[in-house]
Amino acid sequence: MLQREHSYEENFMREFNQSCGIRTLAVHAGEEPDTATGASAPNIVMSTTFIAAPDASFSVEGLDEETPFIYTRWGNPTVAQLERKLAALEGTESCIAFASGMAAISALFFYSLGAGEHLVMSDVAYAAAAEMTHELLPRLGIRVTKVNMADLDELRAAITPDTRLIYTETPCNPLLRLTDITAVAEIAHAAGAKLAVDSTFATPLATRPISLGADYVIHSLTKYLGGHGDAIGGALLGPADELALMRKKVAIRTGGILSPFNAWLIMRGMATLPLRMRAHAEGADQVARYLESHPLVTRVIYPGLPSHPQHELAKRQMRNFSGMLTFQVADGPAAAKVLAGRLKVIHYAVSLGHHRSLVFYLPTGDLLTTSFHLTPAQEASYRDYAGDGIFRLSVGIEDPEDLCADLEQGLAALS
Ligand SMILES: Cc1ncc(COP(=O)(O)O)c(C=O)c1O
Structure with missing residues (x-):
């Protein structure tokens, strides 16, 4: 025994x-x-x-x-x-x-x-x-x-x-x-x-x-x-x-x-979590700043960006800002079709936190109906962060330059 x-x-x-x-x-x-x-x-x-x-x-x-x-x-x-x-x-x-x-x-x-x-x-x-x-x-x-x-x-x-x-x-x-x-x-x-x-x-x-x-x-x-x-x-x-x-x-x-x-x-x-998290956070920071400067991107939310509404809390509570960000474009559902077909490095898929980058579109109206039954004030706060819909991007540990290039060629097809 x-x-x-x-x-x-x-x-x-x-x-x-x-x-x-x-x-x-x-x-x-x-x-x-x-x-x-x-x-x-x-x-x-x-x-x-x-x-x-x-x-x-x-x-x-x-x-x-x-x-x-x-x-x-x-x-x-x-x-x-x-x-x-x-x-x-x-x-x-x-x-x-x-x-x-x-x-x-x-x-x-x-x-x-x-x-x-x-x-x-x-x-x-x-x-x-x-x-x-x-x-x-x-x-x-x-x-x-x-x-x-x-x-x-x-x-x-x-x-x-x-x-x-x-x-x-x-x-x-x-x-x-x-x-x-x-x-x-x-x-x-x-x-x-x-x-x-x-x-x-x-x-x-x-x-x-x-x-x-x-x-x-x-x-x-x-x-x-x-x-x-x-x-x-x-x-x-x-x-x-x-x-x-x-x-x-x-x-x-x-x-x-x-x-x-x-x-x-x-x-x-x-065993490699600390090494991976450093790469996720560095990559997300670079991709978030790239997206924030993109003319077709209307909003980026990343706790590490000064534009995040709770950036001060994030600095106090998080030792790194992890690898998750969201971004919005004018016509999200149309962009989802384009990006799902065109992205080469980033997989269009649910889940997150993998070594591979993953992106998925979450339409606000659908989620409010299926998952979040909110009061009008809560709904307003949701829309304040998500507008009509967000791309949730889990930035993997690939070279951030390659992720930005992949997004660049994908977003180019929207204009
Ligand atoms: C924040 C968070 N908690 C819990 C879960 C559920 O985890 P699992 O899919 O392993 O059941 C998820 C899944 O995406 C998640 O994102």
């Missing part, structure tokens, strides 16, 4: 975690040489089951830190290495890896909210998360109020004695509007509620929400953390005692756990 091998990692964390840099953590944290073979790179342990002690419990109720690996839905050596690496990068005590970002968000909602309780949710968030609040959560008796998290008075007014969770994304998908995490955490805690921050767009290289007062962090690992567009995954990070309960009560029972193969792919991607 194999015990969980924590000693190498515990020693590493104790000795180095406080003193070593993010690049060293990205490479080493969470990993351990294989004790049987000495292999330096992590193994992929695909076994779904593990040789058990004769008195091992068949119910997850008895699970604790000392329980050996029993069944991969409960815990797996490869997934555990990824979880420890993620916790180290975010500066959190603990992490649960999930099959997708949406599985992590669902687990957080199921754990935090019950019938009669209240969720305050960012009015603009990743579409599937936003859409959960229209039917699924109300059907369970959970009340939801959507607020523009950039408006702290709107947030304060939305909170009720039943509010248990405040949920926001920063920068948010697709607008790139920011939430002031410190200010929102203060409001949440004064009301006895928890704050969860989806930090997928920022990554731990730009922002560590826990250090700013958030209680939980969400990542779609499918994006920058995996970084190569070949593995879907998600993560929820936070305090060890609560996450141990969430794992037992929700993650293991609802079952949306990460496969060891995807954990291995994502962990390999994460």
Whole structure:
């Protein structure tokens, strides 16, 4: 029977975690040489089951830190290495890896909210998360109020004695509007509620929400953390005692756990996260400035540009401005047809945070109908950032000059 091998990692964390840099953590944290073979790179342990002690419990109720690996839905050596690496990068005590970002968000909602309780949710968030609040959560008796998290008075007014969770994304998908995490955490805690921050767009290289007062962090690992567009995954990070309960009560029972193969792919991607994020941010800065100077581009939103409405907050809260930007042209739907056919380096596709650049057109009218059911004031704020529609561009790690040239030849066909 194999015990969980924590000693190498515990020693590493104790000795180095406080003193070593993010690049060293990205490479080493969470990993351990294989004790049987000495292999330096992590193994992929695909076994779904593990040789058990004769008195091992068949119910997850008895699970604790000392329980050996029993069944991969409960815990797996490869997934555990990824979880420890993620916790180290975010500066959190603990992490649960999930099959997708949406599985992590669902687990957080199921754990935090019950019938009669209240969720305050960012009015603009990743579409599937936003859409959960229209039917699924109300059907369970959970009340939801959507607020523009950039408006702290709107947030304060939305909170009720039943509010248990405040949920926001920063920068948010697709607008790139920011939430002031410190200010929102203060409001949440004064009301006895928890704050969860989806930090997928920022990554731990730009922002560590826990250090700013958030209680939980969400990542779609499918994006920058995996970084190569070949593995879907998600993560929820936070305090060890609560996450141990969430794992037992929700993650293991609802079952949306990460496969060891995807954990291995994502962990390999994460080793180069600091290097990639530097390239993403440098590239996005160059492409954003190029687009802002283009005569056919009417608006560019990038947190790193002085023209971003919350540039000062971005400078305070983000150590780099990541790789996401949006731009607008006069006739977006027509331009989408042209760009989808003409771009050679940039792929016209959904998703983001991959090493390849990706662009996709998001028409405002459609999104307001399908995903974001907003008040007139919230809709006005949405349109203030997005006009009638935006191209969401995830700037990859290619040479920025090549991306600008690709956009140049694509946009030339519009004139
Ligand atoms: C900000 C954000 N959060 C969560 C998700 C959901 O992640 P996944 O597709 O891994 O379920 C996405 C997906 O695009 C996202 O952009």
